[in-house]
Amino acid sequence: MTAALTPPTLQTLPDPIAANVVRARSRTRARLMAVVKADAYGHGAAPVARAAVAAGASWLGTTDVGDAVAIRAAGLRTPILTWLNPSGIDAEASAAHAIDVAVGSVDELETLLLQRAPAAVRVHLHVDAGMAREGCPEREWETLIARARAAHVDGRIEVRGLMGHLPSADRGDPAANAPAVERMRRARAAVVRAGFGPLLAHLAATSGTLTDPATHLDMVRVGAGLVGIDPSGRTALTGASRLTAPVVHSRAVAVGTAIGYDGSHVTTAETHLSVLPLGYADGIPREISRDAFVEIEGLTHRIVGRVSMDQIVVDTGPRRYARGTTATVFGPGGTTAPTIHDWARWSGSIAHTIVTGIGARVRRSIA
Structure with a gap:
C-alpha cells in the first residue's frame, strides 16, 4: 500500500510577522494598524x-464587515476598521461587534443611516487624497462632513476617524506624497470647522510608513509589510510563509527529451526529472522565466517545461529524489529556497500577487 503524501502546504510563520511589525513600529511614533485584507x-x-x-x-x-466579524469570532477584541465593503455596510453587525466602518460618499452615509442598529455605528470619514479610486472627492467634502456631523450629534453614528490613501507612496519619495498630505491637512481643517474635535487621521500604508514620516499622522496602516513586502523596495522585510510540495514522481530521461506541453524544453544531457503537484490552478504563475527554481534538500533545481494546471517539472540533474521528498517552492528568505520576490521577478509581477494567488487546494498550516 502506497503511503499518503503530505499535500502541498502553505505555512504561515508568526515570528516574521512579529518582526515586521516591530520594524515598522521603529519607523513611526503613530499607532499601527495591521491590515489583514484578502x-x-x-x-x-x-x-x-x-x-x-x-x-x-x-x-x-x-475589507468588509464580514471579515471583521470573523476576526471577532476568533477572539480578538482589538479595534477594527473596515473599508470598501463591496456588499454594503451592515450597520447592525458593525454596532453589535464594535467594528468601525469607513464612509466615502454622501450616498454611502445615507444608506448607512437608513439601517437600524443597536448602538451608534463608529465611522471614519474617507476622503479622496488624490487617487480618484475611493473616498469622497474634495468638492463634496463639506456636504459629507455636514451630514455626518448632524448624524453624530443625533447619536446615530460616532465619527471617530478621517482617512485617505497615498497614490504614489511606492516611489519611496516624500515629494510624491506631499500633495496627498496637503489634501489631508485641508480635510482635517474642514472637520474642525464643522465642529468635530480631533479625529484619528490616517493616510500611510506600508511604503509610506517605512519611507516618509510626514505621512504618518495619527496612525499608519501596514498590510503587505506584515508578510514581508515593502512595495517601495526600500526596506528589507522577512517573508512570513513557506510553500512546500512533495515529489510525486521521478524518472531518468535521455538527451533530447521534450518536456511538458509543446515540448517547450528539451534536455541537453541525461538527467532526472521530478514532478511536483502544483500548477497554475494553485497560484503558480504560468508565465515564468527560465531562471525559476525550487529547493530540495538544500539544493536548487530549475523548473523546466510549461507550468501545467496541476503540475510543474523540475530538472534535478544527477539526483533522483524519492517519492514524498519535500520541495520548497518559496520560503521566508535566508536559505537556498526562492522567495516570493524571486517569483514576482520570474513572472514579471509583484509579490502581492504571488501570496494572494495561492489557491484553495493548497493546505494551510501555522508554524
Missing part, C-alpha cells in the same frame, strides 16, 4: 492578526 494576503487573517497585535499593533483593518 485573508491577510493569503496567510490567514486570524493568525496574522494575533501575531501583529502581540507585536504591538493597536488596530486591525479588513
Whole structure:
C-alpha cells in the first residue's frame, strides 16, 4: 500500500510577522494598524492578526464587515476598521461587534443611516487624497462632513476617524506624497470647522510608513509589510510563509527529451526529472522565466517545461529524489529556497500577487 503524501502546504510563520511589525513600529511614533485584507494576503487573517497585535499593533483593518466579524469570532477584541465593503455596510453587525466602518460618499452615509442598529455605528470619514479610486472627492467634502456631523450629534453614528490613501507612496519619495498630505491637512481643517474635535487621521500604508514620516499622522496602516513586502523596495522585510510540495514522481530521461506541453524544453544531457503537484490552478504563475527554481534538500533545481494546471517539472540533474521528498517552492528568505520576490521577478509581477494567488487546494498550516 502506497503511503499518503503530505499535500502541498502553505505555512504561515508568526515570528516574521512579529518582526515586521516591530520594524515598522521603529519607523513611526503613530499607532499601527495591521491590515489583514484578502485573508491577510493569503496567510490567514486570524493568525496574522494575533501575531501583529502581540507585536504591538493597536488596530486591525479588513475589507468588509464580514471579515471583521470573523476576526471577532476568533477572539480578538482589538479595534477594527473596515473599508470598501463591496456588499454594503451592515450597520447592525458593525454596532453589535464594535467594528468601525469607513464612509466615502454622501450616498454611502445615507444608506448607512437608513439601517437600524443597536448602538451608534463608529465611522471614519474617507476622503479622496488624490487617487480618484475611493473616498469622497474634495468638492463634496463639506456636504459629507455636514451630514455626518448632524448624524453624530443625533447619536446615530460616532465619527471617530478621517482617512485617505497615498497614490504614489511606492516611489519611496516624500515629494510624491506631499500633495496627498496637503489634501489631508485641508480635510482635517474642514472637520474642525464643522465642529468635530480631533479625529484619528490616517493616510500611510506600508511604503509610506517605512519611507516618509510626514505621512504618518495619527496612525499608519501596514498590510503587505506584515508578510514581508515593502512595495517601495526600500526596506528589507522577512517573508512570513513557506510553500512546500512533495515529489510525486521521478524518472531518468535521455538527451533530447521534450518536456511538458509543446515540448517547450528539451534536455541537453541525461538527467532526472521530478514532478511536483502544483500548477497554475494553485497560484503558480504560468508565465515564468527560465531562471525559476525550487529547493530540495538544500539544493536548487530549475523548473523546466510549461507550468501545467496541476503540475510543474523540475530538472534535478544527477539526483533522483524519492517519492514524498519535500520541495520548497518559496520560503521566508535566508536559505537556498526562492522567495516570493524571486517569483514576482520570474513572472514579471509583484509579490502581492504571488501570496494572494495561492489557491484553495493548497493546505494551510501555522508554524
